[in-house]
Amino acid sequence: MPLLEVRDLVVRFRTHEGTIHAVNGISFDLEPGERLGLVGESGCGKSVTNLAILRLLPKPAGRIEGGSVRFDGMDLVSLPESEMRDLRGKEIAMIFQDPMTSLNPVLTIEEQMVETIRAHRGVTMAEARTRALELLEMVGIPQPEKRLKAFPHQFSGGMRQRVMIAMALSLEPKLMIADEPTTALDVTIQAQVLELLQRLTSEAGTALILITHDLGVVAGMTSRINVMYAGFIVETAATEAVFERPSHPYTVGLLHSIPHVGGEDAELIPIEGVPPDQRHAPSGCPFAPRCAWRVEACWREMPSLAPVAGEPVGRVVTSGPETTHQAACHNPPTPEEAAGGQPLRPGFVPAPPPGSDPVAGTPGAPGMSAAAQREGGQ
Ligand SMILES: Nc1ncnc2c1ncn2[C@@H]1O[C@H](COP(=O)(O)OP(=O)(O)OP(=O)(O)O)[C@@H](O)[C@H]1O
Numbered sequence: 299m300p301l302l303e304v305r306d307l308v309v310r311f312r313t314h315e316g317t318i319h320a321v322n323g324i325s326f327d328l329e330p331g332e333r334l335g336l337v338g339e340s341g342c343g344k345s346v347t348n349l350a351i352l353r354l355l356p357k358p359a360g361r362i363e364g365g366s367v368r369f370d371g372m373d374l375v376s377l378p379e380s381e382m383r384d385l386r387g388k389e390i391a392m393i394f395q396d397p398m399t400s401l402n403p404v405l406t407i408e409e410q411m412v413e414t415i416r417a418h419r420g421v422t423m424a425e426a427r428t429r430a431l432e433l434l435e436m437v438g439i440p441q442p443e444k445r446l447k448a449f450p451h452q453f454s455g456g457m458r459q460r461v462m463i464a465m466a467l468s469l470e471p472k473l474m475i476a477d478e479p480t481t482a483l484d485v486t487i488q489a490q491v492l493e494l495l496q497r498l499t500s501e502a503g504t505a506l507i508l509i510t511h512d513l514g515v516v517a518g519m520t521s522r523i524n525v526m527y528a529g530f531i532v533e534t535a536a537t538e539a540v541f542e543r544p545s546h547p548y549t550v551g552l553l554h555s556i557p558h559v560g561g562e563d564a565e566l567i568p569i570e571g572v573p574p575d576q577r578h579a580p581s582g583c584p585f586a587p588r589c590a591w592r593v594e595a596c597w598r599e600m601p602s603l604a605p606v607a608g609e610p611v612g613r614v615v616t617s618g619p620e621t622t623h624q625a626a627c628h629n630p631p632t633p634e635e636a637a638g639g640q641p642l643r644p645g646f647v648p649a650p651p652p653g654s655d656p657v658a659g660t661p662g663a664p665g666m667s668a669a670a671q672r673e674g675g676q
């Protein structure tokens with residue numbers, strides 16, 4: 299039984315400027331204690347997915363408009379708000395990018411920690427204080443007795459994030475969601491805070507969803523990765539498989555745009571173009587305008603997630619160490635193409651947008667004849 303089961307989740311924002319198609323029917327599972335990375339460029343729906351799980355979407359614009367979220371046997375979409383409030387913090391903890399937004403600036407660290415611990419656990423003030431002290435020590439805050447009396451602004455960013463991690467874990471949640479937990483921190487502190495998060499969640503057996511735009515961050519922290527693009531999960535696999543055999547052109551692009559892939563001499567190639575405007579309902583694969591592998595079907599139809607070549611035929615495993623490697627792509631890159639960062643099939647050219655003038659040329663296929671493009675596009 300998965301701890302978390304998200305099925306066909308759809309999230310929309312109804313704004314003055316129109317409907318934002320933020321999350322477009324995503325499904326994934328998470329086992330108890332599992333560590334999942336959620337990766338993708340800015341605006342692809344990582345935060346919204348998790349705010350929807352926690353029912354913390356900004357109101358009134360943001361709404362879950364389809365799908366289901368089951369956590370530990372409970373249906374979170376229909377759970378009464380009072381029960382949901384109880385669940386947050388206690389069963390599902392959250393850490394956000396800027397700890398200042400989660401800490402109360404006018405209360406001391408002690409007051410906040412004691413209050414949090416007492417709100418969810420039936421303990422005395424003295425017991426809660428002792429626990430708070432232990433927690434500060436556990437996350438490596440020097441002179442914890444003295445530090446308990448401090449206000450959040452007297453802590454550095456790294457220390458505040460340590461306090462947040464300590465507070466989040468104090469309630470022994472089953473799931474921790476960390477949304478860009480180190481982006482606001484100094485680079486030298488980032489690794490320490492991630493290491494702390496990794497160690498403490500592992501020791502406690504807490505499942506982790508780590509959200510980041512940086513594939514490098516999830517490499518050592520997670521056992522599985524969901525790659526998101528334009529509100530879709532476009533690839534999902536064990537972390538090693540994502541790095542060794544990326545099977546979606548977007549993942550290939552991400553990997554080629556981070557420094558450590560292929561050694562020090564590897565060329566950094568940013569993904570050209572920008573993500574689609576999510577005010578339009580998705581039609582076709584949203585990556586098509588930027589994709590060097592696109593074929594005609596890509597403009598018409600968004601492919602579903604399906605096992606990639608080489609995966610065992612049969613039951614699809616959606617979580618845990620045996621996770622089936624899946625990608626949502628009409629024309630997945632071969633391993634050689636993924637390594638090279640471009641299609642290598644002789645004569646292949648990306649299919650032009652429907653209705654474009656093939657003679658005048660199209661993005662990605664300048665000057666090609668229609669016949670050559672059709673031939674190359676299959
Ligand atoms: N309050 C809001 N009102 C309207 N649209 C929103 C709101 N919050 C998010 N969106 C839209 O929902 C989509 C998904 O946003 P989300 O915040 O989940 O992106 P993200 O993947 O977390 O990006 P980042 O890496 O920048 O944090 C985007 O198109 C965004 O503009």
Ligand code: SF4
Pocket residue numbers: 546547548583584585586587589590591592593596601626627628629630
């Ligand atoms: S080949 Fe087609 S389906 Fe695959 S990522 Fe490119 S545009 Fe999307």
Ligand SMILES: [Mg+2]
Pocket residue numbers: 344345346477
């Ligand atoms: Mg975000």
